[in-house]
Amino acid sequence: MAIATVNPTTGLVEQEFDPIDETEIERRIAAAADGFVSLSKTSFEERAGWMRAAADLLEADVDELARLITVEMGRPIGQSRAEVLKSAKGMRFYADHAEEFLAPEWLPDPSAVNASAAGTRYEPIGVVLAVMPWNYPLWQALRFAAPALMAGNAGLLKHASNVPQAALYLDTLFERGGFPAGSFASLLIPASGVERVLRDKRIAAATLTGSEPAGRSLAAIAGSEVKHVVLELGGSDPFIVMPTADVPAAVSVAVKARVQNSGQSCIAAKRFIVHSDVYDEFLGLFAARMGELSVGDPLDESTDVGPIATESGRDELAGLVDDARAKGADIVVGGATPDRAGWFYPPTVIADVTPEMRLFAEEAFGPVATVSRVADAAEAVKLANSTTFGLSSAVWTNDPAEEDLFVRSLAAGGVFVNGMTASFPELPFGGVKDSGVGRELSAAGIREFCNLKTVWKG
Incomplete structure (x- = not known):
């Protein structure tokens, strides 16, 4: 893929960029290594001041950045604006809490290990390479960068090739906020250039948000170099509705959960699993609301x-729908590529999906929802867990016993009860199975790229 801004609304190339050459790659890695040395010697208070200043810069540019995001990857402008503000909030969260999250922890009774004092401390590990996707071009990158820099690490960002202007904005943001030169930089390189950077001995670890194949590739390279990785990969999240649920409320949230970011979100609800007692009511309301968007x-x-x-x-999205249609699925609403400029696809609801259809197990990255009928909670859990993914999930029930069953039984990194999956700086985020390893956000996220060092004193 060329490194270019191609407006998905028109299909036209807005701007193209040359990838940086080997000399510039080397310069940026060397600068990051030096930046880490400088940054690791600073205090939490200094880093927090710089992080808040960078967040202020981000907020000041909110309108410009929202338009940039929308032109580069097509998100509705109001959602783009919300992403900018959420990113600034996340940056301030780590400015406020990094020192607390990384405080040394001492055993209350060191005599148990024959010591006068013993415990652990968190220390930065070095330069962290981030390979980030286009679907949340600021939030995805900054939820890595904010904790990494606040821990004292340096960061290098290889952003998706279709959001180069977002990458270039982030390239200078932290230095503009006051961080030492080299603390953070973007690498305008193709995907084929990632391995060379990751194998460099000055790179300590890596994080990737993206597809399962990309995650497997990066993990294999990192494993051969004995480097730590955090992976947030695909998801085909279930949204379960039981008879005790407020069905109209569930439908309202279900629509938002499916079409957020035009359906292009790993944590968007994709498979709607509905108890037979409320199936017809849910499907009718859901299809009507999706068709009105x-x-x-x-x-x-x-x-x-x-x-x-x-x-x-x-x-790819159209191909998934066409495959389901050909194999007997019921296309309740949508399901046809419009004849217009740009890469649009209508909100689509599909019922009667069966295991031989690709949509049964593959992730639909766009506003396409499947709705399935189940007889009870046990069948809902079985269907929800039937894919290789395990990012997050949502459950609608007012039965405490059912709630407990779903929280315990769903194979996912999160369970959201009577709501929709969302990411918050205060809560850990990540998945199980093919949805990834490790966690972002919260205390867990900042500790991922730290050396947990044991200290023992006799």
């Missing part, structure tokens, strides 16, 4: 669903 120019404040970010992504 406005699809169009994402720069228009009234647009609900913008284009798919890439032509290949739109074609």
Whole structure:
């Protein structure tokens, strides 16, 4: 893929960029290594001041950045604006809490280990390489960068090739906020250039948010170099609705959960699993609401669903729907690629999905929802756990016993009860199975790229 801004609303190339050459790659890695040495010697108070200043810069540019995001990857403008503000909030969260999260922990009774004092401390590990996706071009990158820098690490960002202007904005943000030179930089390189950077001895660890194949590839390289990784990969999250649920409320949230970011979110609800007692009511209301959504120019404040970010992504989504249709699924609403400029796909609801259809197990990265009928909670759990993914899940029930069953039994990194999956700086985020390893956000996220050092004194 060329490194270029290709407007998904029009399909036209807005701007192209040359990848940096080997000399510049070397310069940036060397600068990051030096930046780590400088940054690791600073105090939490100094880093917090710089992080808050960078967050202020981000907020000051909110309108410009929101438009940039929308032009580069097609998100409706109001959601783009919200991403900028959420990113600034996350940066301030780590400025406020990094010292607390990384405080030394001492055993209350060191005599148990024959010591006068014993415990642990968290220390930065070095330069961390981040390989980030286009779907949340600021939030995904900054939820890595904020904790990494606040811990005293340096960061290098290899961003998705279709959001180069977002990458270039982030390239200078932290130095503009006051961080030492080299603390953070973007690498405009193709995906094929990641291995060379990751194998460099000055790179201590890596994190990737993206597809399962990309995660497997990066993990294999890191494993051969004995380097730690955090991976947040795909998801096909279940959204379970039981008879005790407030069905109209569940439908309202279900629509938002499916079409957030025009359906292009790993944690978007994708498989709606509904008890037979409320199935017809849910499906009727859900399909009606999905069919009413406005699809169009994402720069228009009234647009609900913008284009798919890439032509290949739109074609892949259409292929999943066409496969289900050919194998007997019921296309309740949507399901046809519109004849218009840009890479649009309508909100689509599909019922009667069976295991031989690709949609049964594969992730639909766009506004396409499947709705399945189950007889009881046990069948709901079985169907929810039937894919290789395990990122997050949502459950709608007002039965305490059912709630307990779902929380205990769903194979996922999160369970959201009577709501939709979301990411918060205060809570850990990540998945199990093929959805990844490790955690981002909260105290867990900042500790991922630290050396947990044991200290013992006789």
